[in-house]
Amino acid sequence: MATFYNLHPETPQQRTVEMICKSLRQGAIMLYPTDTVYAIGCDLNDKNAVQRVRQLKQLSNNKPLTFLCSSLSNIAEYAVVADDAYRLMRKLIPGPYTFLLPATKQVPKLVVEPKRKTTGIRVPDRPICQEILQSLGNPIISTSAHLPDQDEFVMAEKAKLFDLFDKLVDIIIDDDREPGYQTSSIIDFTDKEPKVVREGLGWETLRDLF
Numbered sequence: 541m542a543t544f545y546n547l548h549p550e551t552p553q554q555r556t557v558e559m560i561c562k563s564l565r566q567g568a569i570m571l572y573p574t575d576t577v578y579a580i581g582c583d584l585n586d587k588n589a590v591q592r593v594r595q596l597k598q599l600s601n602n603k604p605l606t607f608l609c610s611s612l613s614n615i616a617e618y619a620v621v622a623d624d625a626y627r628l629m630r631k632l633i634p635g636p637y638t639f640l641l642p643a644t645k646q647v648p649k650l651v652v653e654p655k656r657k658t659t660g661i662r663v664p665d666r667p668i669c670q671e672i673l674q675s676l677g678n679p680i681i682s683t684s685a686h687l688p689d690q691d692e693f694v695m696a697e698k699a700k701l702f703d704l705f706d707k708l709v710d711i712i713i714d715d716d717r718e719p720g721y722q723t724s725s726i727i728d729f730t731d732k733e734p735k736v737v738r739e740g741l742g743w744e745t746l747r748d749l750f
Contacts (some may be wrong), residue, residue: 542571542705542712550716552671560732561676563711569593570711571701573665576636576683576741578701578719580709581608585678590650593681596708604653606638606660610684615661616637618646618679625729627718628749636741640728650744651681658730669717684723688727 543563545556561591564570567589567735569582580596582589593605604618604714612626612633617642621629629639643652643659652659664670672680684702698719702712726738736746 541707542709544702544714546714546716547668550667552668552715554671554675555568557675559673560711560713561725562679563674564589564676567592568710570713571709572668572672572711572713573706573715573717574662574667574669574679574682575634575664576684576720576722576724579682580700581681581683583676583678584648584681587648587650590648593683597683599683601650603661604658604661604725605651606682607651607679608662608664608669608673609679610670611663614673615641615663615680615685618644619659619661621717622729625734628727628734629679631749632742632745633663634670635663635667635745636722636724637746638662638724638726638738640726640730640737643731647680654728660726662710662724668713672698674675688710 544559545554566656567586569580569589569592572581574577580593582593612629615621625737638660640660643657646739647659722741725742727741728735728737736750
């Protein structure tokens with residue numbers, strides 16, 4: 541069974557965050573709330589944990605994984621950000637947006653799209669995510685919490701979600717809020733011109749920028 545942690549949605553308890561991060565450093569995977577939907581995640585740099593996430597979602601190694609960074613400057617460590625992309629991203633961060641970017645060597649091979657060498661990165665607008673990122677000191681994997689036989693866009697109620705993942709993950713984080721039901725909007729910055737490849741949460745803001 542998973543270890544259950546309750547965190548305040550606006551001011552997460554630092555001691556509890558540290559306990560969560562200690563487990564992540566030891567290879568734990570977690571179910572946690574983001575500013576979009578509940579996600580399955582782990583320490584980006586723990587190869588075994590990343591592989592467990594892939595197995596849980598039944599994702600082949602040629603399917604890239606999205607991860608969360610704490611800031612735009614943090615993104616620059618893991619991806620090549622052109623000037624035009626930087627200017628647009630600065631208007632959207634933090635928020636419900638996934639940026640497809642050329643990956644640097646800092647990104648583990650298990651996470652990168654192998655042919656294009658690209659990666660998906662988000663900066664979440666959620667205190668719990670930010671506290672974990674700051675305390676852990678590494679990005680965390682973020683893949684939506686649905687199983688392969690479920691529709692990605694039909695997210696379960698929180699109680700059902702917790703029951704479903706109780707024996708599949710090591711940590712479950714609750715912040716006493718209902719989960720979101722909209723995934724992030726995705727902007728592809730890997731070509732000459734940026735392109736919206738998925739209209740998700742925050743699409744209205746993007747529409748005014750493109």
